[in-house]
Amino acid sequence: MNETDNRLSGSAKLFLSEFFEQRTSLINQLESGTISKRYYLEQCHDYFEKRGITPFKPQASTFEEGLVNYQYHNTYAKFYKMMIDESYTAAYAELKAFEKKMDDHYLQKDRATQEMLELVDYINVEAYYLEMRSERLSGKLFEIVFTDRPMAILHSMDVRIQRKLKMQGCFLESPKRSLIDDYVNTKY
Numbered sequence: 055m056n057e058t059d060n061r062l063s064g065s066a067k068l069f070l071s072e073f074f075e076q077r078t079s080l081i082n083q084l085e086s087g088t089i090s091k092r093y094y095l096e097q098c099h100d101y102f103e104k105r106g107i108t109p110f111k112p113q114a115s116t117f118e119e120g121l122v123n124y125q126y127h128n129t130y131a132k133f134y135k136m137m138i139d140e141s142y143t144a145a146y147a148e149l150k151a152f153e154k155k156m157d158d159h160y161l162q163k164d165r166a167t168q169e170m171l172e173l174v175d176y177i178n179v180e181a182y183y184l185e186m187r188s189e190r191l192s193g194k195l196f197e198i199v200f201t202d203r204p205m206a207i208l209h210s211m212d213v214r215i216q217r218k219l220k221m222q223g224c225f226l227e228s229p230k231r232s233l234i235d236d237y238v239n240t241k242y
């Protein structure tokens with residue numbers, strides 16, 4: 055968190071330190087097979103809920119803040135997707151409300167992604183389509199890797215982000231296997 059050290063107060067630094075410690079712990083447990091993708095998402099959601107954490111607004115001023123925003127919106131988008139998939143008795147209006155919240159969080163996640171790309175000026179960034187088991191996601195979902203930050207692996211289907219990555223020379227044309235293939239190819 056070296057870029058953050060000069061821009062944030064002590065409490066903000068402490069928050070980011072604790073957040074990334076928790077995030078790293080969950081990622082390590084997920085990668086080792088100790089927890090499932092669903093449990094990982096539930097733990098991320100609970101972490102935000104129990105602490106009353108909200109995204110940095112109006113936008114992130116550091117890469118680390120951007121990653122918090124990304125994680126927050128990705129977690130809540132997937133949470134509302136689970137609510138839609140598991141709400142067998144919900145009224146149509148309730149399902150539409152979940153869908154609207156899901157879509158809004160995916161939009162905000164992509165905004166956080168764009169902010170992080172701009173904060174690093176597209177340096178040490180590589181992106182590519184993913185080899186997917188899902189036909190629905192194949193040729194749409196792409197991975198963004200910050201090569202100097204091994205725990206920063208993002209995903210998007212946003213064509214504006216993809217277009218900008220191509221313009222910056224960061225988008226590879228050939229699909230690749232995800233660095234976190236088990237995660238992206240597992241349903242929750």
